[in-house]
Amino acid sequence: MSKVVKFGGSSLASAEQFKKAGDIVRSDADRKYVVPSAPGKRFKEDTKVTDMLYACYDLAEAGEDFSEALSAIKARYFEITVGLQLSADLEEVFETIEKNFKEKAGRDYAASRGEYLNGIIMAAYLDYEFIDAADVILFDENGRFDADRTNEVLSARLAEGDNAVIPGFYGSRPDGSVKTFTRGGSDVTGSIVAKAVQADVYENWTDVSGFLIADPDIISNAKGIDVITYRELRELSYMGAEVFHEDAIFPVRQKGIPINIRNTNAPQDSGTWIVGSTCQKSKYVITGIAGKKGFCCINIEKDKMNSEIGFGRKVLQAFEENGISFEHVPSGIDTMTIFVHQDDFVHKEQKVAAALYRLAKPDAIEIESDLALIAVVGRGMKSTRGTAGRIFSALAHANVNVKMIDQGSSELNIIIGVANEDFETAIRAIYDIFVLTNL
Ligand SMILES: Nc1ncnc2c1ncn2[C@@H]1O[C@H](COP(=O)(O)OP(=O)(O)O)[C@@H](O)[C@H]1O
Numbered sequence: 001m002s003k004v005v006k007f008g009g010s011s012l013a014s015a016e017q018f019k020k021a022g023d024i025v026r027s028d029a030d031r032k033y034v035v036p037s038a039p040g041k042r043f044k045e046d047t048k049v050t051d052m053l054y055a056c057y058d059l060a061e062a063g064e065d066f067s068e069a070l071s072a073i074k075a076r077y078f079e080i081t082v083g084l085q086l087s088a089d090l091e092e093v094f095e096t097i098e099k100n101f102k103e104k105a106g107r108d109y110a111a112s113r114g115e116y117l118n119g120i121i122m123a124a125y126l127d128y129e130f131i132d133a134a135d136v137i138l139f140d141e142n143g144r145f146d147a148d149r150t151n152e153v154l155s156a157r158l159a160e161g162d163n164a165v166i167p168g169f170y171g172s173r174p175d176g177s178v179k180t181f182t183r184g185g186s187d188v189t190g191s192i193v194a195k196a197v198q199a200d201v202y203e204n205w206t207d208v209s210g211f212l213i214a215d216p217d218i219i220s221n222a223k224g225i226d227v228i229t230y231r232e233l234r235e236l237s238y239m240g241a242e243v244f245h246e247d248a249i250f251p252v253r254q255k256g257i258p259i260n261i262r263n264t265n266a267p268q269d270s271g272t273w274i275v276g277s278t279c280q281k282s283k284y285v286i287t288g289i290a291g292k293k294g295f296c297c298i299n300i301e302k303d304k305m306n307s308e309i310g311f312g313r314k315v316l317q318a319f320e321e322n323g324i325s326f327e328h329v330p331s332g333i334d335t336m337t338i339f340v341h342q343d344d345f346v347h348k349e350q351k352v353a354a355a356l357y358r359l360a361k362p363d364a365i366e367i368e369s370d371l372a373l374i375a376v377v378g379r380g381m382k383s384t385r386g387t388a389g390r391i392f393s394a395l396a397h398a399n400v401n402v403k404m405i406d407q408g409s410s411e412l413n414i415i416i417g418v419a420n421e422d423f424e425t426a427i428r429a430i431y432d433i434f435v436l437t438n439l
């Protein structure tokens with residue numbers, strides 16, 4: 001039996017947190033493969049080491065003095081090594097980092113050093129073998145993750161020993177240059193390692209006792225989810241539930257390896273199990289709620305668009321030509337609406353509008369900004385009538401104007417569009433009606 005354990009930045013932010021992580025690994029001999037993140041926040045206003053590294057590298061790249069910024073990063077690690085009474089000598093590693101920063105080794109290289117250093121410390125602390133992720137997590141020359149080659153190289157390398165620490169978040173391109181996943185990407189590394197060793201479980205240790213029905217920053221004391229399916233989780237993490245990276249589902253899903261989200265600060269809690277399928281019903285009609293702010297919608301009007309063959313394609317082509325991906329496309333008889341990320345769209349809006357007029361010849365185009373999308377997700381919704389109606393009435397009672405409501409074809413989720421400023425109120429209203437009132 002083998003378990004892959006990933007510790008998030010909050011679980012490794014200080015020597016005290018490291019000790020908890022060490023106790024967790026040592027308490028179960030099956031915990032053979034450990035994937036650490038970089039030290040995260042020790043308190044709410046603290047800065048993650050990854051962000052310190054980006055800021056430090058930006059100074060180096062601009063040719064400015066970065067010695068103070070680098071000293072602050074060193075201090076974070078020395079606090080950990082001293083607190084753990086480790087003799088790991090990081091001076092030489094920091095000298096190399098400084099040299100490579102001066103030689104402008106790149107932002108990905110800079111960010112990756114957070115996990116690299118924590119990996120060295122973790123390996124020394126556990127007396128496990130250290131494997132540099134640059135040797136085993138492989139990207140192609142275009143920076144795309146190479147799943148097949150990685151699986152081959154990584155499984156062969158891990159078969160050589162009984163245990164290992166593999167830093168999260170980064171790998172390398174064929175030319176040896178470092179490439180990171182997107183933010184929060186140590187979750188992805190953990191999943192890749194679990195797949196390579198055919199682990200029995202992928203444990204993801206964080207600072208909450210599992211996946212909660214809603215973001216605890218919005219709903220304090222949000223209830224936990226005992227069991228959730230990969231598909232439900234993917235919908236929630238894609239829509240902003242930070243606790244697990246949206247791409248980390250794929251490697252383990254292929255092998256049917258369950259994920260267990262656990263709390264480093266409360267290891268006695270069983271956390272959330274993420275599984276392929278389950279006969280366990282969720283406690284409520286909905287499994288979870290998540291959402292993101294910062295969307296725009298483009299309303300396109302044209303009389304009789306429903307009978308114009310190819311109209312939708314022409315509209316989407318205008319977005320494609322400008323390299324913009326869309327989130328949702330609800331449509332009516334004479335209207336079609338495209339939801340896009342505001343940041344992607346804002347600099348290109350006039351180009352897209354011109355392309356829309358050229359390609360689709362609409363009667364009118366209207367753009368609305370500062371919108372939020374909320375996903376209400378649940379495998380139980382399929383068999384329950386009136387879910388959308390209940391969401392509508394809860395939001396009406398909370399005085400939230402619903403701009404859009406769209407039920408996914410899988411009946412696994414309902415997406416709701418509201419103004420950014422109504423985002424938190426809307427999530428609370430939906431949580432109240434399904435979880436607190438449980439009508
Ligand atoms: N639905 C949710 N369930 C649990 N946590 C959530 C949810 N939505 C957002 N979060 C936030 O995710 C945080 C954990 O993710 P993250 O900060 O990436 O942790 P780590 O440092 O362990 O990688 C929690 O502290 C919580 O604030």
Ligand SMILES: N[C@@H](CC(=O)OP(=O)(O)O)C(=O)O
Pocket residue numbers: 007008009010037038040048050051114168169182183184185186187
């Ligand atoms: N340290 C990286 C990668 C990561 O996964 O971190 P965490 O596990 O703390 O979310 C980041 O901050 O994005």
